[in-house]
Amino acid sequence: MEFLQLTTMQKDVLREIGNIGAGNAATSLSTLLNKKIEMKVPSVSIVGFDEIMELTGGSEETIVCLLFRIQGEAPGTVYLIFTIEEAEYFVKELTNDPDFSLFHSEQENEMALSALQEIGNIVTGSYLTALSDFTKINMQPSVPYLGIDMAGAVLTVGLLELSQVSDYAIVIDTEISHDGTEEGIQGNFFLLPDPESFAKIFSALGINDYE
Amino acid sequence: MNETSLVVKVGIADLKVVKAPDLIRTSGLGSCVGVIVYDPSKKIAGLSHVLLPDSALAKQAKLNVYKYADTAIPYLVNSLLEKGARKYALKAKMAGGAQMFQFSSGSDIMRIGPRNVEAVEKQLAEFRIPVIASDVGGNAGRTIEFDPETSQLKIRKVNKEEFYI
Numbered sequence: 001m002e003f004l005q006l007t008t009m010q011k012d013v014l015r016e017i018g019n020i021g022a023g024n025a026a027t028s029l030s031t032l033l034n035k036k037i038e039m040k041v042p043s044v045s046i047v048g049f050d051e052i053m054e055l056t057g058g059s060e061e062t063i064v065c066l067l068f069r070i071q072g073e074a075p076g077t078v079y080l081i082f083t084i085e086e087a088e089y090f091v092k093e094l095t096n097d098p099d100f101s102l103f104h105s106e107q108e109n110e111m112a113l114s115a116l117q118e119i120g121n122i123v124t125g126s127y128l129t130a131l132s133d134f135t136k137i138n139m140q141p142s143v144p145y146l147g148i149d150m151a152g153a154v155l156t157v158g159l160l161e162l163s164q165v166s167d168y169a170i171v172i173d174t175e176i177s178h179d180g181t182e183e184g185i186q187g188n189f190f191l192l193p194d195p196e197s198f199a200k201i202f203s204a205l206g207i208n209d210y211e
Numbered sequence: 212m213n214e215t216s217l218v219v220k221v222g223i224a225d226l227k228v229v230k231a232p233d234l235i236r237t238s239g240l241g242s243c244v245g246v247i248v249y250d251p252s253k254k255i256a257g258l259s260h261v262l263l264p265d266s267a268l269a270k271q272a273k274l275n276v277y278k279y280a281d282t283a284i285p286y287l288v289n290s291l292l293e294k295g296a297r298k299y300a301l302k303a304k305m306a307g308g309a310q311m312f313q314f315s316s317g318s319d320i321m322r323i324g325p326r327n328v329e330a331v332e333k334q335l336a337e338f339r340i341p342v343i344a345s346d347v348g349g350n351a352g353r354t355i356e357f358d359p360e361t362s363q364l365k366i367r368k369v370n371k372e373e374f375y376i
Contacts, residue, residue: 049262050222059223059239060354062369067312145312149369152239153352156223156262157311160242160323164268167224167275 006170011044013205014172018042020134021127022174022189028126032119033093035178042174049159052171056081056188059152066120067157069142070128074200076193077158078127078141080120084148086187091115113146120144127189135204158192165195218356221245221258224278228257228290229359236356240307242324244280244331244347247304247357247364248287248340250296256359257291259283261307263323264330280330288338301340304364304376305331306355308347324348344376 006014022039030037053059064087066080082090091100091112100112121144132139147154162169172191193201216232223243229235231254237245240260249256259277266279276282292298308328328347335342346353346366356365367373 049224053223053239069314145314147311149241149311150239150352150354152223153241153309154311156239156241156243160263163224163262163278165270167271167278 006044006046009207010202013202013207014044014170015042017131017134017201018044018172018174018189018191020130021191022176024130025123025127025189026176029119029123029176032122033090033178035093037176037178039177040175042172044170044172046168046170048168049156049163052155052159052169052190053151055171055173055190056151056155057083059150059155061151062149063151063154064116064146064148065154066117066124067145067147067154068120068124068128071140071142072132072138074135074137074139074193074197075161076191076197077161078124079155079158079188079190079192080124081188081190087116087148090119094119117144117146120146135201137200137204155190158190161194162192170198221260223260224262224275226257226259226277226283226287226290228255228287228294230255230294231358231360234356234358236354238354240353240355241309241311242307242327244305244307244324244327245353245355246284246287246331246335247355248284248291248301248335249303249357249359249362250291250300251302251362252300253296254359255291255294255296256357256362257287258357259287261327261331264326280327280334284331284334284338288340298338301338302362303335303340303342304344304357304362305342306346306353306364306366306376309349309351309353311350311352313350346376 026037026039064082068078070076094115174189218234219229221227221237235258237260244261247258261280262278266282308324310324351368354367363375
């Protein structure tokens, strides 16, 4: 199965999925931080593996990401991606520790890492719940896996299933942002459905011209 | 002489060959393996960024030979020989094959790093190419750059000093 082309209708459906999921996620993030969180209209793109890394600033760029495997009827991978500064901002807000730094502390701050994982849990949980409600497909997130490393290294993991089938991935990318303070934050949601999941998502939503 | 050296970049599931004074580099290796095969006196080197161990895993009609260890390495060796490298002089260095996340469910695809390393080593052994140095495994991403002039492989990890093997 190669999916070099999606119909406009299919793209719209995937965009809507990203929209509903991230809308819910933004709401829960906003409640968590007690801040206004905005989101952009999701983009759906069919990209080569190298281009995926470019979406987050290049494969060598250090990112903080939370990876969730989706289990259930439509398996896939979800990434919640932040820059180092954004992740630090979250932890500072949540733990009331204005001096927190991901790398400069003597040892890994377990409390901070666990706060990050919890953010991921809440936000991704609401993303997937919305998706699952909308499509009536059962989707369960795994526990969060936190990765702080080069984008290329951590994002490849989500492409492995796909890479056996194709050289391209369909990425549903939603940006969330908060510009209230000087330290504006911005995060990305990447939803990477496994190859066999597309047919299920499309048919669950009544689009049958997918091969 | 006023030669300028280029740094040739190799992407994911990609493969390229360079001659000194050019350098060759690939970034963000996680579970992937970056394998360099080179002829030290001819100063010619090829780098392959291997994504998966075995082309038998492919469910794709049109096979991308650069993607799999068992197809990329024979292709890499051939490309080097065509460009004037000598088979008996070939040597290899490799890096990558990390396990980026400690998944609780032991799905096979998730321990892809060590499997990639094994597959690359097996291929190199079949061509009787000795592995001179390697930095594999662990759980950190790597960016590597090889200089065919000196046969040195520079490795960078996040928040670590660069080092050479």
